[in-house]
Amino acid sequence: MTTPPEIKGWCPGALRPMMSGDGLVVRIRPFGGRLRRAQVDGLATLAAAHGNGLIDLSSRGNIQIRGVREDSHPKLIDGLARMGLVDETPEIESRRNMLVTPFWLTGDSTERFTAELTAALSAEDAPRIPHKFGFAVDTGREPVLQTASADIRLERDAGGGFILLADGLPAGKPVTSDSMVSEALALAHWFVAHRGAHNRMAALLASGQRLPAGFFVPRQRQSYQPKPGFTPLGAMVGLAFGQLQVETLASLAKHGGLRMTPWRMLLVESARQLPEIEDLITDPDDPLLRIVACTGAPRCPQGFIETRPIARQLAPHLSDGQFLHVSGCAKGCAHPRPAPLTVTGTPDGLNLIENGHASDAPARENLTLQDLTKAI
Ligand code: SF4
DSSP states (O other), X not given: OOOOOOOOOSOOOSSSOEEETTEEEEEEOOGGGEEOHHHHHHHHHHHHHHSOXXXXXXXXXXXXXXXXXXXXXXXXXHHHHXXXXXXXXXXXXXXXXXXXXSOOOTTSHHHHHHHHHHHHHHSTTOOOOXXXXXXXXXXXXXXXXXXXXXXXXXEEOTTSOEEEEETTOSEEEEEOXXXXXXXXXXXXXXXXXXXXXXXXXXXXXXXXXXXXXXOOEEXXXXXXXXXXXXXXXXXXXXXXXXXXXXXXXXXXXXXXXXXEOSSSEEEEETOSSOOOOTTEEOOXXXXXXXXXXXXXXXXXXXXXXXXXXXXXXXXXXXXXXXXXXXXXXXXXXXXXXXXXXXXXXXXXXXXXXXXXXXXXXXXXXXXXXXXXXXXX
């Protein structure tokens, strides 16, 4: 019988890292969703000294150093603290769960909201939100973070006014730039008071809990599709499976600061040329951009398969526009939503699931890699 995957229910941080098959995973939450150039360089140096050379980008716009030894962790934290990359306590770090649109301009409303929300979540009277509960500051002219995970969203309506949204509902509350952050905190406090056993906003609202009055302004529908290429703010580059070598990070530091995204892409600030560095995806049609694969075996102790080598072998067989999720076990960490095609590792081989989660009943079981190249 297959052992059910272990659900940890919390995300690692820098101050509270998580043990994985290749050592500690130390997740850094860049303040304001941005790493200055000196921070990128310093982070690469620290990761080379204390990690195993691999760096991950998370779907919450964070960056994590893999393979850190327990006795190296204090020195790593000292180095991160010197660069202003850690919070005062693990509790504040856990609460400061924020995605920020990468398309902000210096001095604009997004930068202001992000700074105010960061300060408010660090305060003593901050709402005691659960570990995975998060915010999306998506207040550019058009929303770009609607497909990313967040519970409270800050957006603009079609007329350019600011609205506050509870995830899962199509209409928001009109707010001003002065009241935006205090209203977001009030909504977080409301969630904490009403959540019962629920950890996420959408699940609470789906259970029948009604929001307070005032959420009636229709939200804009996102048309933005993230892809590598140039933007007015710099060059967007993709990373296969959201992973990069420490040398790649060091090379990127020569080009500019980095803005984090939830799309396994980084915005290299002010870059007018796409950096030619192995690891980076610069072709918007590269099929690897359409494959999500978790860490898998051997780095994740729960993995039954080496997900990423399998994903690379399947990539050339994907048809145009097809999306594939390769999961090392039924937990489906890398894509906890249904996918058109999912390959899940089991003790007996590879299962293929159509339009479902990694844990759903397979359309075909115990396949070989060769079977899969024909089946997808
Ligand atoms: S889905 Fe992947 S990363 Fe998550 S527990 Fe399973 S093997 Fe590990």
